[in-house]
Amino acid sequence: MKRLITFFVALLLCVGIVDAQGQAKYVFYFIGDGLGINHIHGTELYNAAVKSDMANEGRLSFTRFPIRTFITSHSSSSLVTDSSAAATALSSGVKTVNGYMGVDAEKCPVKNIAEIASEAGMMVGVATNVGVNHATPSAFFAHCESRSNYGEIFDQLLASGVDFAAGSTILCRKKSGVTPEDCIEKAEQAGMKVVQDAKAAGKVRGKRVLLLSDNLKQKALKYANDCAAGDMTIVDYTDAAIKYLERESKDNGFFLMVEAGHIDYVAHDNDAVTTFEEINHLSESVQLALDFYEKHPTETLIIVTADHETGGLSLGYSNYKMNMERLAWQKCSMLTLTSKMRTMRAEGKISWEDMERLLRNELGFWDKVRLRKKDEQQLRKTFEKSFVAKSEEVVSLYNHNEKMASVAVEILNKRAYLKWISLDHTGMQVPLFIKGAGLEHFTECYDNTDVPKGIAKAMGLAF
Numbered sequence: 001m002k003r004l005i006t007f008f009v010a011l012l013l014c015v016g017i018v019d020a021q022g023q024a025k026y027v028f029y030f031i032g033d034g035l036g037i038n039h040i041h042g043t044e045l046y047n048a049a050v051k052s053d054m055a056n057e058g059r060l061s062f063t064r065f066p067i068r069t070f071i072t073s074h075s076s077s078s079l080v081t082d083s084s085a086a087a088t089a090l091s092s093g094v095k096t097v098n099g100y101m102g103v104d105a106e107k108c109p110v111k112n113i114a115e116i117a118s119e120a121g122m123m124v125g126v127a128t129n130v131g132v133n134h135a136t137p138s139a140f141f142a143h144c145e146s147r148s149n150y151g152e153i154f155d156q157l158l159a160s161g162v163d164f165a166a167g168s169t170i171l172c173r174k175k176s177g178v179t180p181e182d183c184i185e186k187a188e189q190a191g192m193k194v195v196q197d198a199k200a201a202g203k204v205r206g207k208r209v210l211l212l213s214d215n216l217k218q219k220a221l222k223y224a225n226d227c228a229a230g231d232m233t234i235v236d237y238t239d240a241a242i243k244y245l246e247r248e249s250k251d252n253g254f255f256l257m258v259e260a261g262h263i264d265y266v267a268h269d270n271d272a273v274t275t276f277e278e279i280n281h282l283s284e285s286v287q288l289a290l291d292f293y294e295k296h297p298t299e300t301l302i303i304v305t306a307d308h309e310t311g312g313l314s315l316g317y318s319n320y321k322m323n324m325e326r327l328a329w330q331k332c333s334m335l336t337l338t339s340k341m342r343t344m345r346a347e348g349k350i351s352w353e354d355m356e357r358l359l360r361n362e363l364g365f366w367d368k369v370r371l372r373k374k375d376e377q378q379l380r381k382t383f384e385k386s387f388v389a390k391s392e393e394v395v396s397l398y399n400h401n402e403k404m405a406s407v408a409v410e411i412l413n414k415r416a417y418l419k420w421i422s423l424d425h426t427g428m429q430v431p432l433f434i435k436g437a438g439l440e441h442f443t444e445c446y447d448n449t450d451v452p453k454g455i456a457k458a459m460g461l462a463f
């Protein structure tokens, strides 16, 4: 009888009726915070237009995965989710209230996919380019009433089954008086090896790892287009996590969640070029998972998705036009442009000629990007009113930008025919890309809560 069954399964495999993939032993779960469908398509158009040496017409590493679909992202309290409710849905398959972390709408803790993997003997990694106890990573190890209870969340990380944790810093509430350095001490007492270098983190043996940046005051790693050679990025963090987990998990498998958290930060600023460059970093991180997949093709599952869309990015808004080439001249993020403007002011360089020089250098205005008369008028007016007369800011969720920097970047975006409708999250559906072992468990994904349930099934586990 057994022989007969084997024969039939072999026959079905031959005719392609049964998927030849096995159970997912290595799971990569990439979450682009704030990553909308237009952000992704915009990045590919941007790459094709401004990185002409990039192979494959600007394609990102994950946009041709066999499953390419979209999912709803609302929370139980709002059609527009925040990151902690969405991350709870993506980690545990349960809808909750905006601001809640790893608990349901009644504040009861809910089990997440990382905990299930850990209980099954797999190793667990959680990496982000923002604070290690920020909303998205925390949904994979913490359960509490508020995403802002940073101390409680960090304590739960230490007590969790997470073997490799990486972030820019450890977030601490100001009024608590606790510093990231205090938290590091706690982590070491809990037996974790704390490392501030990605290469070294990937080499740690026999100990749990906490990887942080070398500047704990920075709430996030440097943005992709502000990085100098040697600055650590989410790509380095992903590389370190894979090296550590591949070696330390021996033959037990692993679950790795990587959050590209910057995308949300810069989309809240409506900074298109920096958003696209951050998505390129996500793409490079996914490529590392694809390299791993090549070694274990029947046992590796890769998922790329988002918690929500940020900014309501529109690609083209007038007369069938889009001109991505004009974005090629933006050299730094809006936040760095802000700090350059602040340096100018501190040095007493507040003439229009000084400002013109900065905008020529950093955004390519006039020399490379022709400005319309109304653009120039808007720049001059903002300069007099918001830079010379007083220092006016545009406050987004994570950054305080000079109004002058915000207006200048907005003008550049409009010259490319890109427009943002919001400084906040939207209720749009978000993308979902899947490749590898257990694909059949995702064919009916409709809502963000379906994703972790599919992962559990692909791993042969259950909530």
Ligand SMILES: [Zn+2]
Binding pocket: 034, 083, 264, 265, 268, 310, 397, 425
């Ligand atoms: Zn956000």
